[in-house]
Amino acid sequence: MRRLPVEKGPEHDIAITSRxxxxxxxxxxxxxxxxxxxxxxxxxERMQEIISDNKAYGKLMYADMTSMNPVDKVSLMERHLISPxxxxxxxxxxxxxNENENVSIMVNEExxxxxxxxxxxxxxxxxYKVCYDIDSIIAEKADYAFDDKYGYLTSCPTNIGTxxxxxxxxxxxxxxxxxxxxxxxxxxxxxxxxxxxxxxENSDAVGDMFQVSNQxxxxxxxxxxxxxxxxxxxxxxxxxxxxxxxxxxQNVYRFEDRIFRSYGLFVNARIISTQECFKLLSxxxxxxxxxxxxxxxxxxxxxxxxxxxxxxxxxxxxxxLNKDERDIKRAELIRMKVQKELC
Amino acid sequence: MLCQNCQQRAxxxxxxxxxxxxxxxxxxxxxxxxxIRQTEFVSPLGFDDLINGLFGTQLKQEAPAALKxxxxxxxxxxxxxxxRLGCAKCYKAFGPKLDPVIIRLHGNxxxxxxxxxxxxxxxxxxxxxxxxxxxxxxxxxKEEYEEAAKIRDRIxxxxxxx
Numbered sequence: 494m495r496r497l498p499v500e501k502g503p504e505h506d507i508a509i510t511s512r513x514x515x516x517x518x519x520x521x522x523x524x525x526x527x528x529x530x531x532x533x534x535x536x537x538e539r540m541q542e543i544i545s546d547n548k549a550y551g552k553l554m555y556a557d558m559t560s561m562n563p564v565d566k567v568s569l570m571e572r573h574l575i576s577p578x579x580x581x582x583x584x585x586x587x588x589x590x591n592e593n594e595n596v597s598i599m600v601n602e603e604x605x606x607x608x609x610x611x612x613x614x615x616x617x618x619x620x621y622k623v624c625y626d627i628d629s630i631i632a633e634k635a636d637y638a639f640d641d642k643y644g645y646l647t648s649c650p651t652n653i654g655t656x657x658x659x660x661x662x663x664x665x666x667x668x669x670x671x672x673x674x675x676x677x678x679x680x681x682x683x684x685x686x687x688x689x690x691x692x693x694e695n696s697d698a699v700g701d702m703f704q705v706s707n708q709x710x711x712x713x714x715x716x717x718x719x720x721x722x723x724x725x726x727x728x729x730x731x732x733x734x735x736x737x738x739x740x741x742x743q744n745v746y747r748f749e750d751r752i753f754r755s756y757g758l759f760v761n762a763r764i765i766s767t768q769e770c771f772k773l774l775s776x777x778x779x780x781x782x783x784x785x786x787x788x789x790x791x792x793x794x795x796x797x798x799x800x801x802x803x804x805x806x807x808x809x810x811x812x813x814l815n816k817d818e819r820d821i822k823r824a825e826l827i828r829m830k831v832q833k834e835l836c
Numbered sequence: 837m838l839c840q841n842c843q844q845r846a847x848x849x850x851x852x853x854x855x856x857x858x859x860x861x862x863x864x865x866x867x868x869x870x871x872i873r874q875t876e877f878v879s880p881l882g883f884d885d886l887i888n889g890l891f892g893t894q895l896k897q898e899a900p901a902a903l904k905x906x907x908x909x910x911x912x913x914x915x916x917x918x919x920r921l922g923c924a925k926c927y928k929a930f931g932p933k934l935d936p937v938i939i940r941l942h943g944n945x946x947x948x949x950x951x952x953x954x955x956x957x958x959x960x961x962x963x964x965x966x967x968x969x970x971x972x973x974x975x976x977x978k979e980e981y982e983e984a985a986k987i988r989d990r991i992x993x994x995x996x997x998x
Contacts, residue, residue: 520924527908527922603920625950632952638924641963643938644947646924650938653927655949669846672838675863685943699866701848712944768866 502614506782506791507730509662509702509798512573513620513719514609515628516647516656518638524648525603533585533601540600543634544589550627553589553598558582564813567804573611578602596623603648604656606631613795615726617659617719624657625715644711654711659719661726662691666701666779667736668729674703677729685709686725700771700798705729737783752780760831764817765824770801789834797830839865905929965994 502511518524519539522532544553556569558579570580575588579602586601599607608631610623638646644654652658668674681688685708691699705726707718741748755776759765765773778794780786800809801823807814810822839847845865903912910922912930921927927934938945948967968991975984 518924523908523923524921524926526918526920527910628950629953637952639952640924640927640947642946643927644949645952646921646927648920650919650921650934651941653938654942654947657949669848672846675847678863699848709942711938711942712946712948715949 500613501792502612502616504727504730505614506778507664507733508613508615508726509664509795510573510611510613511616511620511659511661512609512611513617513624513657513659514607515624515645516604516607516652516658517628517631517645518605518647520636520638522605524605525601526648528601530585536605537585537587537600539635540589540598540606543631544598546634547630550589550598550630551591551596553591556588556590558586558588559584564804564807568802568808571802571805572799575599576602576607596627598627604652615661615723615730617661617723621657621659621715621719651708652710655713655715655718657710657715657718658706659722660704660706661722662702662704663726663729663733664700664702664775664778664782665729665733666775667733667740669701670740671736673732673736677732681705681725684721684725686722699768701775702771737779741783749785752776752785756780756786759827761828762824764820765801765827766816766820767801767803767823770797770823770827774798774801789831793830793834797827800830801826839863839868841865841868903930903933965991968994 502508519536522528522536528536541555544550556565556575558566558575566575566580569575569588569590570577572594574590574594574597576599579586579588579599582601584601586599588600589598590596595611597609599609608624608627610620612620640646645656647653647656665674665677668677678688687706687708689704689706691702691704705722707722710718755773759773759777762769774794774797777786777789778791781789781791781794799805803819806819806822806826809826814822839845840862841864845867847863847865904910905922905926906929907925908922910926910929912933915921915926915930921930935945946967948971968987972984972987972991975981975987
């Protein structure tokens with residue numbers, strides 16, 4: 494199992510990942526709200542045929558939601574390879590995932606298919622290019638539900654048009670500490686950009702991480718949407734960097750003390766809850782990003798961010814763990830990863 | 837920004853509270869949000885809240901039970917409750933009621949993005965040419981000549997096809 498993301502994209506210390514997803518539906522099959530079990534099976538079969546028929550996608554592994562155990566499903570969600578909705582579906586659904594674990598095609602989610610690509614740092618254009626190509630290959634073999642006026646038709650009218658959601662996950666501790674996050678949320682809302690927690694819709698913002706994404710999908714070209722999210726994120730990153738330096742200069746000892754206290758706890762604790770882990774990770778990430786902590790790399794922190802979450806932690810351990818056991822295992826995992834880095 | 841409830845911890849959750857039919861945004865820390873969520877607050881603001889808010893007025897004012905999609909059998913009233921359409925044809929069946937909502941959601945109702953290869957032959961050619969001419973002018977104004985040349989070629993091919 495790979496831990497995402499292993500590469501280092503531009504601004505990867507603040508922009509954890511860039512993600513693009515396209516929602517598509519077949520013209521002749523009802524949408525999820527009106528789908529029968531037979532329709533679901535037919536869609537799965539068609540997709541299987543389309544995927545197996547074309548080598549251009551690269552090698553894809555199929556994760557069958559119907560037979561997969563809940564821990565594995567949630568672990569895929571924690572790694573952002575499937576959506577929380579797909580992890581919860583009980584019907585006939587699944588996802589095709591590539592070997593690098595940065596491309597996935599979900600089938601029978603809220604829409605018939607959702608094509609997704611995920612890269613480290615600010616790389617929305619690259620993510621869109623990957624989705625665009627997969628989409629074009631599928632379109633050669635399938636008739637999409639498409640309308641000249643409304644574009645790609647989706648189950649929910651909030652996704653019509655491009656069917657595209659472009660999002661960047663940002664780590665913004667200085668903006669949170671100084672209280673600027675509120676004005677960022679307000680200004681983003683005004684320009685049709687949403688800021689949410691790390692698992693998207695309805696999820697809380699934890700560990701000072703926020704997902705910035707487009708709200709409007711109709712009436713603008715994909716490239717324009719990508720460019721606007723890209724531009725907004727770069728502005729937010731610049732503001733975050735300026736504030737980090739200001740905070741540091743204001744009181745070097747206090748700033749470093751906070752970072753090193755968290756670092757001390759992070760690498761020495763024997764019991765760490767998910768919530769505490771997120772909190773400590775935020776301070777440690779800030780320290781590494783600013784060069785205050787030199788011993789560990791951002792990639793290691795990305796690995797810990799993903800693998801320390803409840804389901805993935807159990808998957809790594811190869812057994813079910815209760816909350817207390819997970820908190821101990823999490824602390825062990827952090828020590829192991831950090832020590833490996835120090836050696 | 838501090839949590840508006842405890843005034844101690846950093847606020848990192850945005851809530852929308854409904855009071856006297858108006859929505860107020862509240863910023864809370866995770867701990868307060870969790871405690872309060874179970875009692876007086878609605879769920880965090882998501883697309884569903886937004887869309888339900890938009891359809892809400894229609895839900896109260898009208899009883900559009902008669903409006904139904906002949907293809908999948910979805911009734912407009914059902915759609916108002918779930919904000920999910922039943923099939924591609926629902927967009928046409930509910931068109932007159934849906935169009936204003938789409939405009940409120942997206943600020944417009946005309947797709948300008950990618951067109952799938954297989955249906956491009958079925959699109960409304962005069963409309964497409966008109967749209968492309970608009971793009972062509974924009975590209976020329978922005979001095980994006982390479983893009984303009986591509987659009988011009990596309991217009992020509994569509995005109996020849998006509």
